[in-house]
Amino acid sequence: MEIGFVISGANTKQFQFVIKDKAKVGDYVKVGTVLGQISEIEIVNEHLSDQLAFVLGDELLNHYPIKDNLVRIATVEILGNYDPTKEEKYVPLTYPPEPGSKVFMAPLEEVKDLLNILEKEHSIDVGTLRGYKEKIFLDVEKLIGKHLSVLAMSGAGKSNFVSVVIDELMKKGNEFPIVLLDIHGEYLGFEKKYGKRTMVYPHHRIKLSFEEFEPGIVRDLVGTTEPIEYLLTSLIQGNNFQSLDELITYVEGIKKKSKEVKALEWRLKRIKQLGLFQDTPFPSLEDIKIGSLTLFDFSEVSDNRKLSIYSYILLKRLFEARRLNKIPPLIVVLEEAHNLAPEHAEAKLSRRIIEKIAREGRKFGMFLIVVSQRPAYLSQTLLAQMNVQTILRITNPHDLQYISQTSEHISSNALKQIPSLVPGEALLIGYARFPIYIKTKRRDPKIEEVRNKRPYQMLSEFLEQDSLY
Ligand SMILES: Nc1ncnc2c1ncn2[C@@H]1O[C@H](COP(=O)(O)OP(=O)(O)OP(=O)(O)O)[C@@H](O)[C@H]1O
Numbered sequence: 001m002e003i004g005f006v007i008s009g010a011n012t013k014q015f016q017f018v019i020k021d022k023a024k025v026g027d028y029v030k031v032g033t034v035l036g037q038i039s040e041i042e043i044v045n046e047h048l049s050d051q052l053a054f055v056l057g058d059e060l061l062n063h064y065p066i067k068d069n070l071v072r073i074a075t076v077e078i079l080g081n082y083d084p085t086k087e088e089k090y091v092p093l094t095y096p097p098e099p100g101s102k103v104f105m106a107p108l109e110e111v112k113d114l115l116n117i118l119e120k121e122h123s124i125d126v127g128t129l130r131g132y133k134e135k136i137f138l139d140v141e142k143l144i145g146k147h148l149s150v151l152a153m154s155g156a157g158k159s160n161f162v163s164v165v166i167d168e169l170m171k172k173g174n175e176f177p178i179v180l181l182d183i184h185g186e187y188l189g190f191e192k193k194y195g196k197r198t199m200v201y202p203h204h205r206i207k208l209s210f211e212e213f214e215p216g217i218v219r220d221l222v223g224t225t226e227p228i229e230y231l232l233t234s235l236i237q238g239n240n241f242q243s244l245d246e247l248i249t250y251v252e253g254i255k256k257k258s259k260e261v262k263a264l265e266w267r268l269k270r271i272k273q274l275g276l277f278q279d280t281p282f283p284s285l286e287d288i289k290i291g292s293l294t295l296f297d298f299s300e301v302s303d304n305r306k307l308s309i310y311s312y313i314l315l316k317r318l319f320e321a322r323r324l325n326k327i328p329p330l331i332v333v334l335e336e337a338h339n340l341a342p343e344h345a346e347a348k349l350s351r352r353i354i355e356k357i358a359r360e361g362r363k364f365g366m367f368l369i370v371v372s373q374r375p376a377y378l379s380q381t382l383l384a385q386m387n388v389q390t391i392l393r394i395t396n397p398h399d400l401q402y403i404s405q406t407s408e409h410i411s412s413n414a415l416k417q418i419p420s421l422v423p424g425e426a427l428l429i430g431y432a433r434f435p436i437y438i439k440t441k442r443r444d445p446k447i448e449e450v451r452n453k454r455p456y457q458m459l460s461e462f463l464e465q466d467s468l469y
């Protein structure tokens with residue numbers, strides 16, 4: 001369908017055309033063999049230039065048939081020259097489209113081919129192209145093979161998108177096992193749908209063995225100073241303690257107690273009180289199987305330091321198990337990742353293991369999906385390793401700036417669109433050669449855990465419960 005013609009001023013990156021038929025921002029268009037996407041539409045009327053309108057005001061509106069003289073001009077970002085016969089189907093332009101050339105709607109199959117969103121063996125159905133009814137299929141290898149981040153402000157649809165990805169993989173059955181650190185209990189609905197294929201571990205069931213003890217755990221959990229850490233390290237190295245109790249008894253037995261010894265004793269007792277250690281570690285994680293989903297329900301952990309230690313221990317176990325090939329290649333989803341791998345502040349151990357997985361994991365089949373509503377607080381090292389980014393609505397300027405600094409692929413044009421996305425709309429960067437705007441589908445209501453209650457709903461629930469007393 002012909003929709004317009006190119007006007008003067010085209011270059012090899014961009015051109016403008018006069019719209020003769022329907023066209024909207026986001027549409028894919030074609031001129032000859034050149035494919036592009038409309039990024040902006042302007043409406044002009046030559047009779048309403050600034051000066052003239054200023055001088056004549058309403059006179060002008062009464063005497064000229066304004067509506068008949070509107071010209072709509074679309075700006076198109078050029079994607080490339082399309083030649084399906086060549087191995088490299090898209091090549092950059094060496095010569096701009098000529099003025100007067102006819103502009104057509106691009107054939108959707110070509111667009112899908114260009115964007116790698118055709119249905120294939122290892123692809124999943126996540127929604128539609130924004131502005132189109134066409135379903136899109138994302139290639140799992142391209143999506144998570146080099147780690148994926150899902151970034152957006154609260155309520156923009158991160159968990160919805162992640163749930164859709166997980167559900168699609170689970171539906172297929174024979175897919176990568178998925179391990180998810182569920183910080184707000186948003187994914188517990190999966191157990192209802194997939195029964196035994198979903199394992200749920202509440203946080204209090206996670207236990208460490210003393211073999212996993214290290215001075216960093218004391219530091220991250222209850223805080224230490226360098227002298228205390230030094231003392232602890234030398235005690236552990238110099239003795240062969242078999243349990244936390246043995247270590248504590250030893251420290252209690254030290255006759256002349258320096259300030260550091262007293263401080264250490266107090267800290268070790270605090271750790272014991274937390275009840276994290278027992279004889280055998282739990283869970284072993286070695287029963288993680290193809291097609292399974294393992295949820296760690298951290299919704300009742302209110303202390304970030306504890307959250308960080310639990311995550312560290314689990315991720316370290318997974319990393320080791322995978323390195324030794326004891327479990328299949330897998331996907332690990334980290335919700336609220338800015339708490340687990342913050343750019344600044346504590347949580348050193350969890351950040352370190354997460355950054356390590358981000359750097360080395362893909363080599364031996366451990367793929368991350370990192371979810372965060374505060375990208376600006378997230379470890380920059382981690383973010384830089386996320387080769388595919390799903391960005392939903394973000395309005396905070398710091399977060400936007402941070403994303404533009406850490407993502408080499410994001411254009412200023414794309415950045416400008418992020419604040420006006422609606423829930424579920426996302427910009428997928430680094431997946432195909434070009435950014436793709438998608439509208440993710442809604443997750444299956446069966447797996448939806450309604451945590452986003454409205455204020456009056458919460459109030460009435462409180463009142464109902466109150467009347468019981
Ligand atoms: N694809 C979508 N289409 C329509 N509405 C959506 C879509 N995705 C999310 N929403 C709406 O937005 C709400 C919030 O979505 P979701 O819980 O996924 O957000 P979130 O980014 O994870 O928020 P938070 O950071 O608070 O966890 C949903 O309950 C739903 O109403």
Ligand SMILES: [Mg+2]
Pocket residue numbers: 158159160186
């Ligand atoms: Mg969420």
